[in-house]
Amino acid sequence: MTPSTVAPHPxxxxxxxxxxxxxxxxxxAQAVGTKVYRLESGDPNFSVPPHVLEAxxxxxxxxxxxYIPNSGIPELRKALAEKVVRKNGIAxxxxxxxxxxxxxxxxxxxxxxxxxxxxxxxxxxxxxxTEVGENIRLAxxxxxxxxxxxxxxxxxxxxxxxxxxxxxxxxxxxxxxQNPTGAVLSEQTLREIAEIAKRHDLWLVSDEAxxxxxxxxxxxxxxxxxxxxxxxxxxxxxxxxxxxAMSGLRTGxxxxxxxxxxxxxxxxxxxxxNGVNSLAQWAALxxxxxxxxxxxxxxxxxxxxxxxxxxxxSTIEGVRPFTPRGAFYVWAELDPAIYARLxxxxxxxxxxxxxxxxxxxxxxSAFGQTCDDAIRFAYSCATPMVKEGAEALKHALSNPDVLHxxxxx
Numbered sequence: 001m002t003p004s005t006v007a008p009h010p011x012x013x014x015x016x017x018x019x020x021x022x023x024x025x026x027x028x029a030q031a032v033g034t035k036v037y038r039l040e041s042g043d044p045n046f047s048v049p050p051h052v053l054e055a056x057x058x059x060x061x062x063x064x065x066x067y068i069p070n071s072g073i074p075e076l077r078k079a080l081a082e083k084v085v086r087k088n089g090i091a092x093x094x095x096x097x098x099x100x101x102x103x104x105x106x107x108x109x110x111x112x113x114x115x116x117x118x119x120x121x122x123x124x125x126x127x128x129x130t131e132v133g134e135n136i137r138l139a140x141x142x143x144x145x146x147x148x149x150x151x152x153x154x155x156x157x158x159x160x161x162x163x164x165x166x167x168x169x170x171x172x173x174x175x176x177x178q179n180p181t182g183a184v185l186s187e188q189t190l191r192e193i194a195e196i197a198k199r200h201d202l203w204l205v206s207d208e209a210x211x212x213x214x215x216x217x218x219x220x221x222x223x224x225x226x227x228x229x230x231x232x233x234x235x236x237x238x239x240x241x242x243x244x245a246m247s248g249l250r251t252g253x254x255x256x257x258x259x260x261x262x263x264x265x266x267x268x269x270x271x272x273x274n275g276v277n278s279l280a281q282w283a284a285l286x287x288x289x290x291x292x293x294x295x296x297x298x299x300x301x302x303x304x305x306x307x308x309x310x311x312x313x314s315t316i317e318g319v320r321p322f323t324p325r326g327a328f329y330v331w332a333e334l335d336p337a338i339y340a341r342l343x344x345x346x347x348x349x350x351x352x353x354x355x356x357x358x359x360x361x362x363x364x365s366a367f368g369q370t371c372d373d374a375i376r377f378a379y380s381c382a383t384p385m386v387k388e389g390a391e392a393l394k395h396a397l398s399n400p401d402v403l404h405x406x407x408x409x
Contacts, residue, residue: 014134018366022351026360037389038381039309040360042179042328045382046245046301048283049294055286056279064282068275070266072100072253076285080238083288084255088211089225090236097257099265100276100284104209104239104252105131110272111235111254112139114264115171115203122205123164124173125156127180127331127367127374132173132207142168147370150333154183154322158192165196171203172196177210177220180367180376181331182324184218187226194227202233209239209252212295214326215303224255232258242327243295244287249280302328305379305386312390313377316397317341328380334373343400347375353403359393 022040030036059065071077077095084093101107108131116122118140124132126145133143144164148154161172172193176185185193197204206223214220224234236255241247256265269275306323309330313321318338322331334347344350351363364374377393379386401407 013137017130019362022355022360022362025355029358034358036358037385037392038360039377039389040362042378042380043247044242044245044380046298048245051290052244052283052286056283059279059282064278068278070270070275072098072276073281076100076281079285079289080253088222090222090255091228092231093255097255099254099256099269100281101252101254102273102276103241103250104237107237107252107254108132108135110265110268111205111237112136112141113268114261116141119168120170121166121168122171122173123161123169126369127364127371129179130366145369148181150322154181155185155189156193158189158196161193162196165200169202171205173205175207177214177326179327180329181322182327182329184214184325187221190221190223191226194223194230198230204234207237210242210327212243213299213302213328218325240284240287249283251276251280251284301383305383308387308390309377309379312394316394319397328378330377332375334375336373342403347373351375354396357396357405359389359396
């Protein structure tokens with residue numbers, strides 16, 4: 001069979017990920033000694049808490065390196081059920097409702113694989129983290145974007161969600177705090193979305209990976225805590241990557257109350273990973289049951305980084321940064337006039353030119369269909385890098401010669 005006659009494959013419609021491509025480019029430059037500012041990727045630079053590493057060593061020394069229960073070790077499932085009830089306010093959750101996954105991205109893959117049939121529609125915010133849509137498509141689903149707007153502080157508009165519902169709609173997806181905008185959904189907005197789901201008998205899939213990265217006076221609400229009478233149609237997804245800087249340990253979990261999902265999720269877990277890494281699960285147990293003081297320390301440091309980026313971007317003509325209320329990203333809308341001033345065609349080329357001089361970013365087109373004139377900067381790397389990178393960014397976006405590498409950055 002010649003290449004021209006090869007039948008299309010679902011994976012041919014999935015991107016490798018623009019952010020990943022930018023990251024790889026910067027890592028290659030860094031490897032040969034080029035100064036880079038890692039403002040493209042959301043990987044917390046903090047060290048894993050010492051008691052978590054100690055738990056890994058103890059588990060390894062005790063020989064806990066063999067196959068484990070498919071849905072997670074009992075000790076961790078029990079601890080997470082208690083956490084979800086106590087901290088997230090989701091009443092009635094037991095260890096049987098907890099399913100360990102290989103990070104929150106795997107949780108999305110499993111959730112949509114368990115919920116969707118070919119052609120089913122999922123409503124999601126636009127912009128949204130790219131991999132959400134990709135996992136919907138991998139499950140055979142269709143994404144239906146609801147645009148987020150600055151005049152609503154990038155909150156989902158319940159009326160627009162309801163207007164997007166069709167006979168093929170199966171679920172409403174939400175993410176708060178949100179990647180890429182840093183928006184936080186208010187309790188009122190969440191309640192309105194929940195009522196819409198009830199009226200139309202839709203699933204609610206809630207990605208809460210950034211639950212602990214939130215800035216006062218804003219608060220995080222788990223939508224599952226607001227609709228106890230609708231618990232079986234809510235799926236909540238959590239991660240250890242952001243709260244505990246355990247991104248490399250690839251540990252997340254699903255909270256699902258539905259008997260249908262209790263049957264389907266373990267099948268996908270068995271056929272994809274056959275259990276999350278055993279040592280990572282013991283690390284997660286130590287993280288969720290141990291000292292939590294690092295959470296406040298991390299948020300305090302993130303505020304310093306956030307303010308450095310906002311301060312730099314706010315002085316640049318044609319750039320309108322949104323001050324994030326959670327997560328660790330600055331989303332900036334761009335006046336198209338900035339392209340002519342800087343000698344670039346669009347935000348994609350702007351991001352490409354920034355990468356060429358060692359400054360990471362992600363163009364709005366990486367996150368949706370309605371946000372081409374935007375760009376995202378992450379501030380999860382070390383504080384000195386963020387501060388220095390913010391000044392380098394300000395210099396580059398104010399000077400075409402610097403952006404195009406004609407003078408030093």
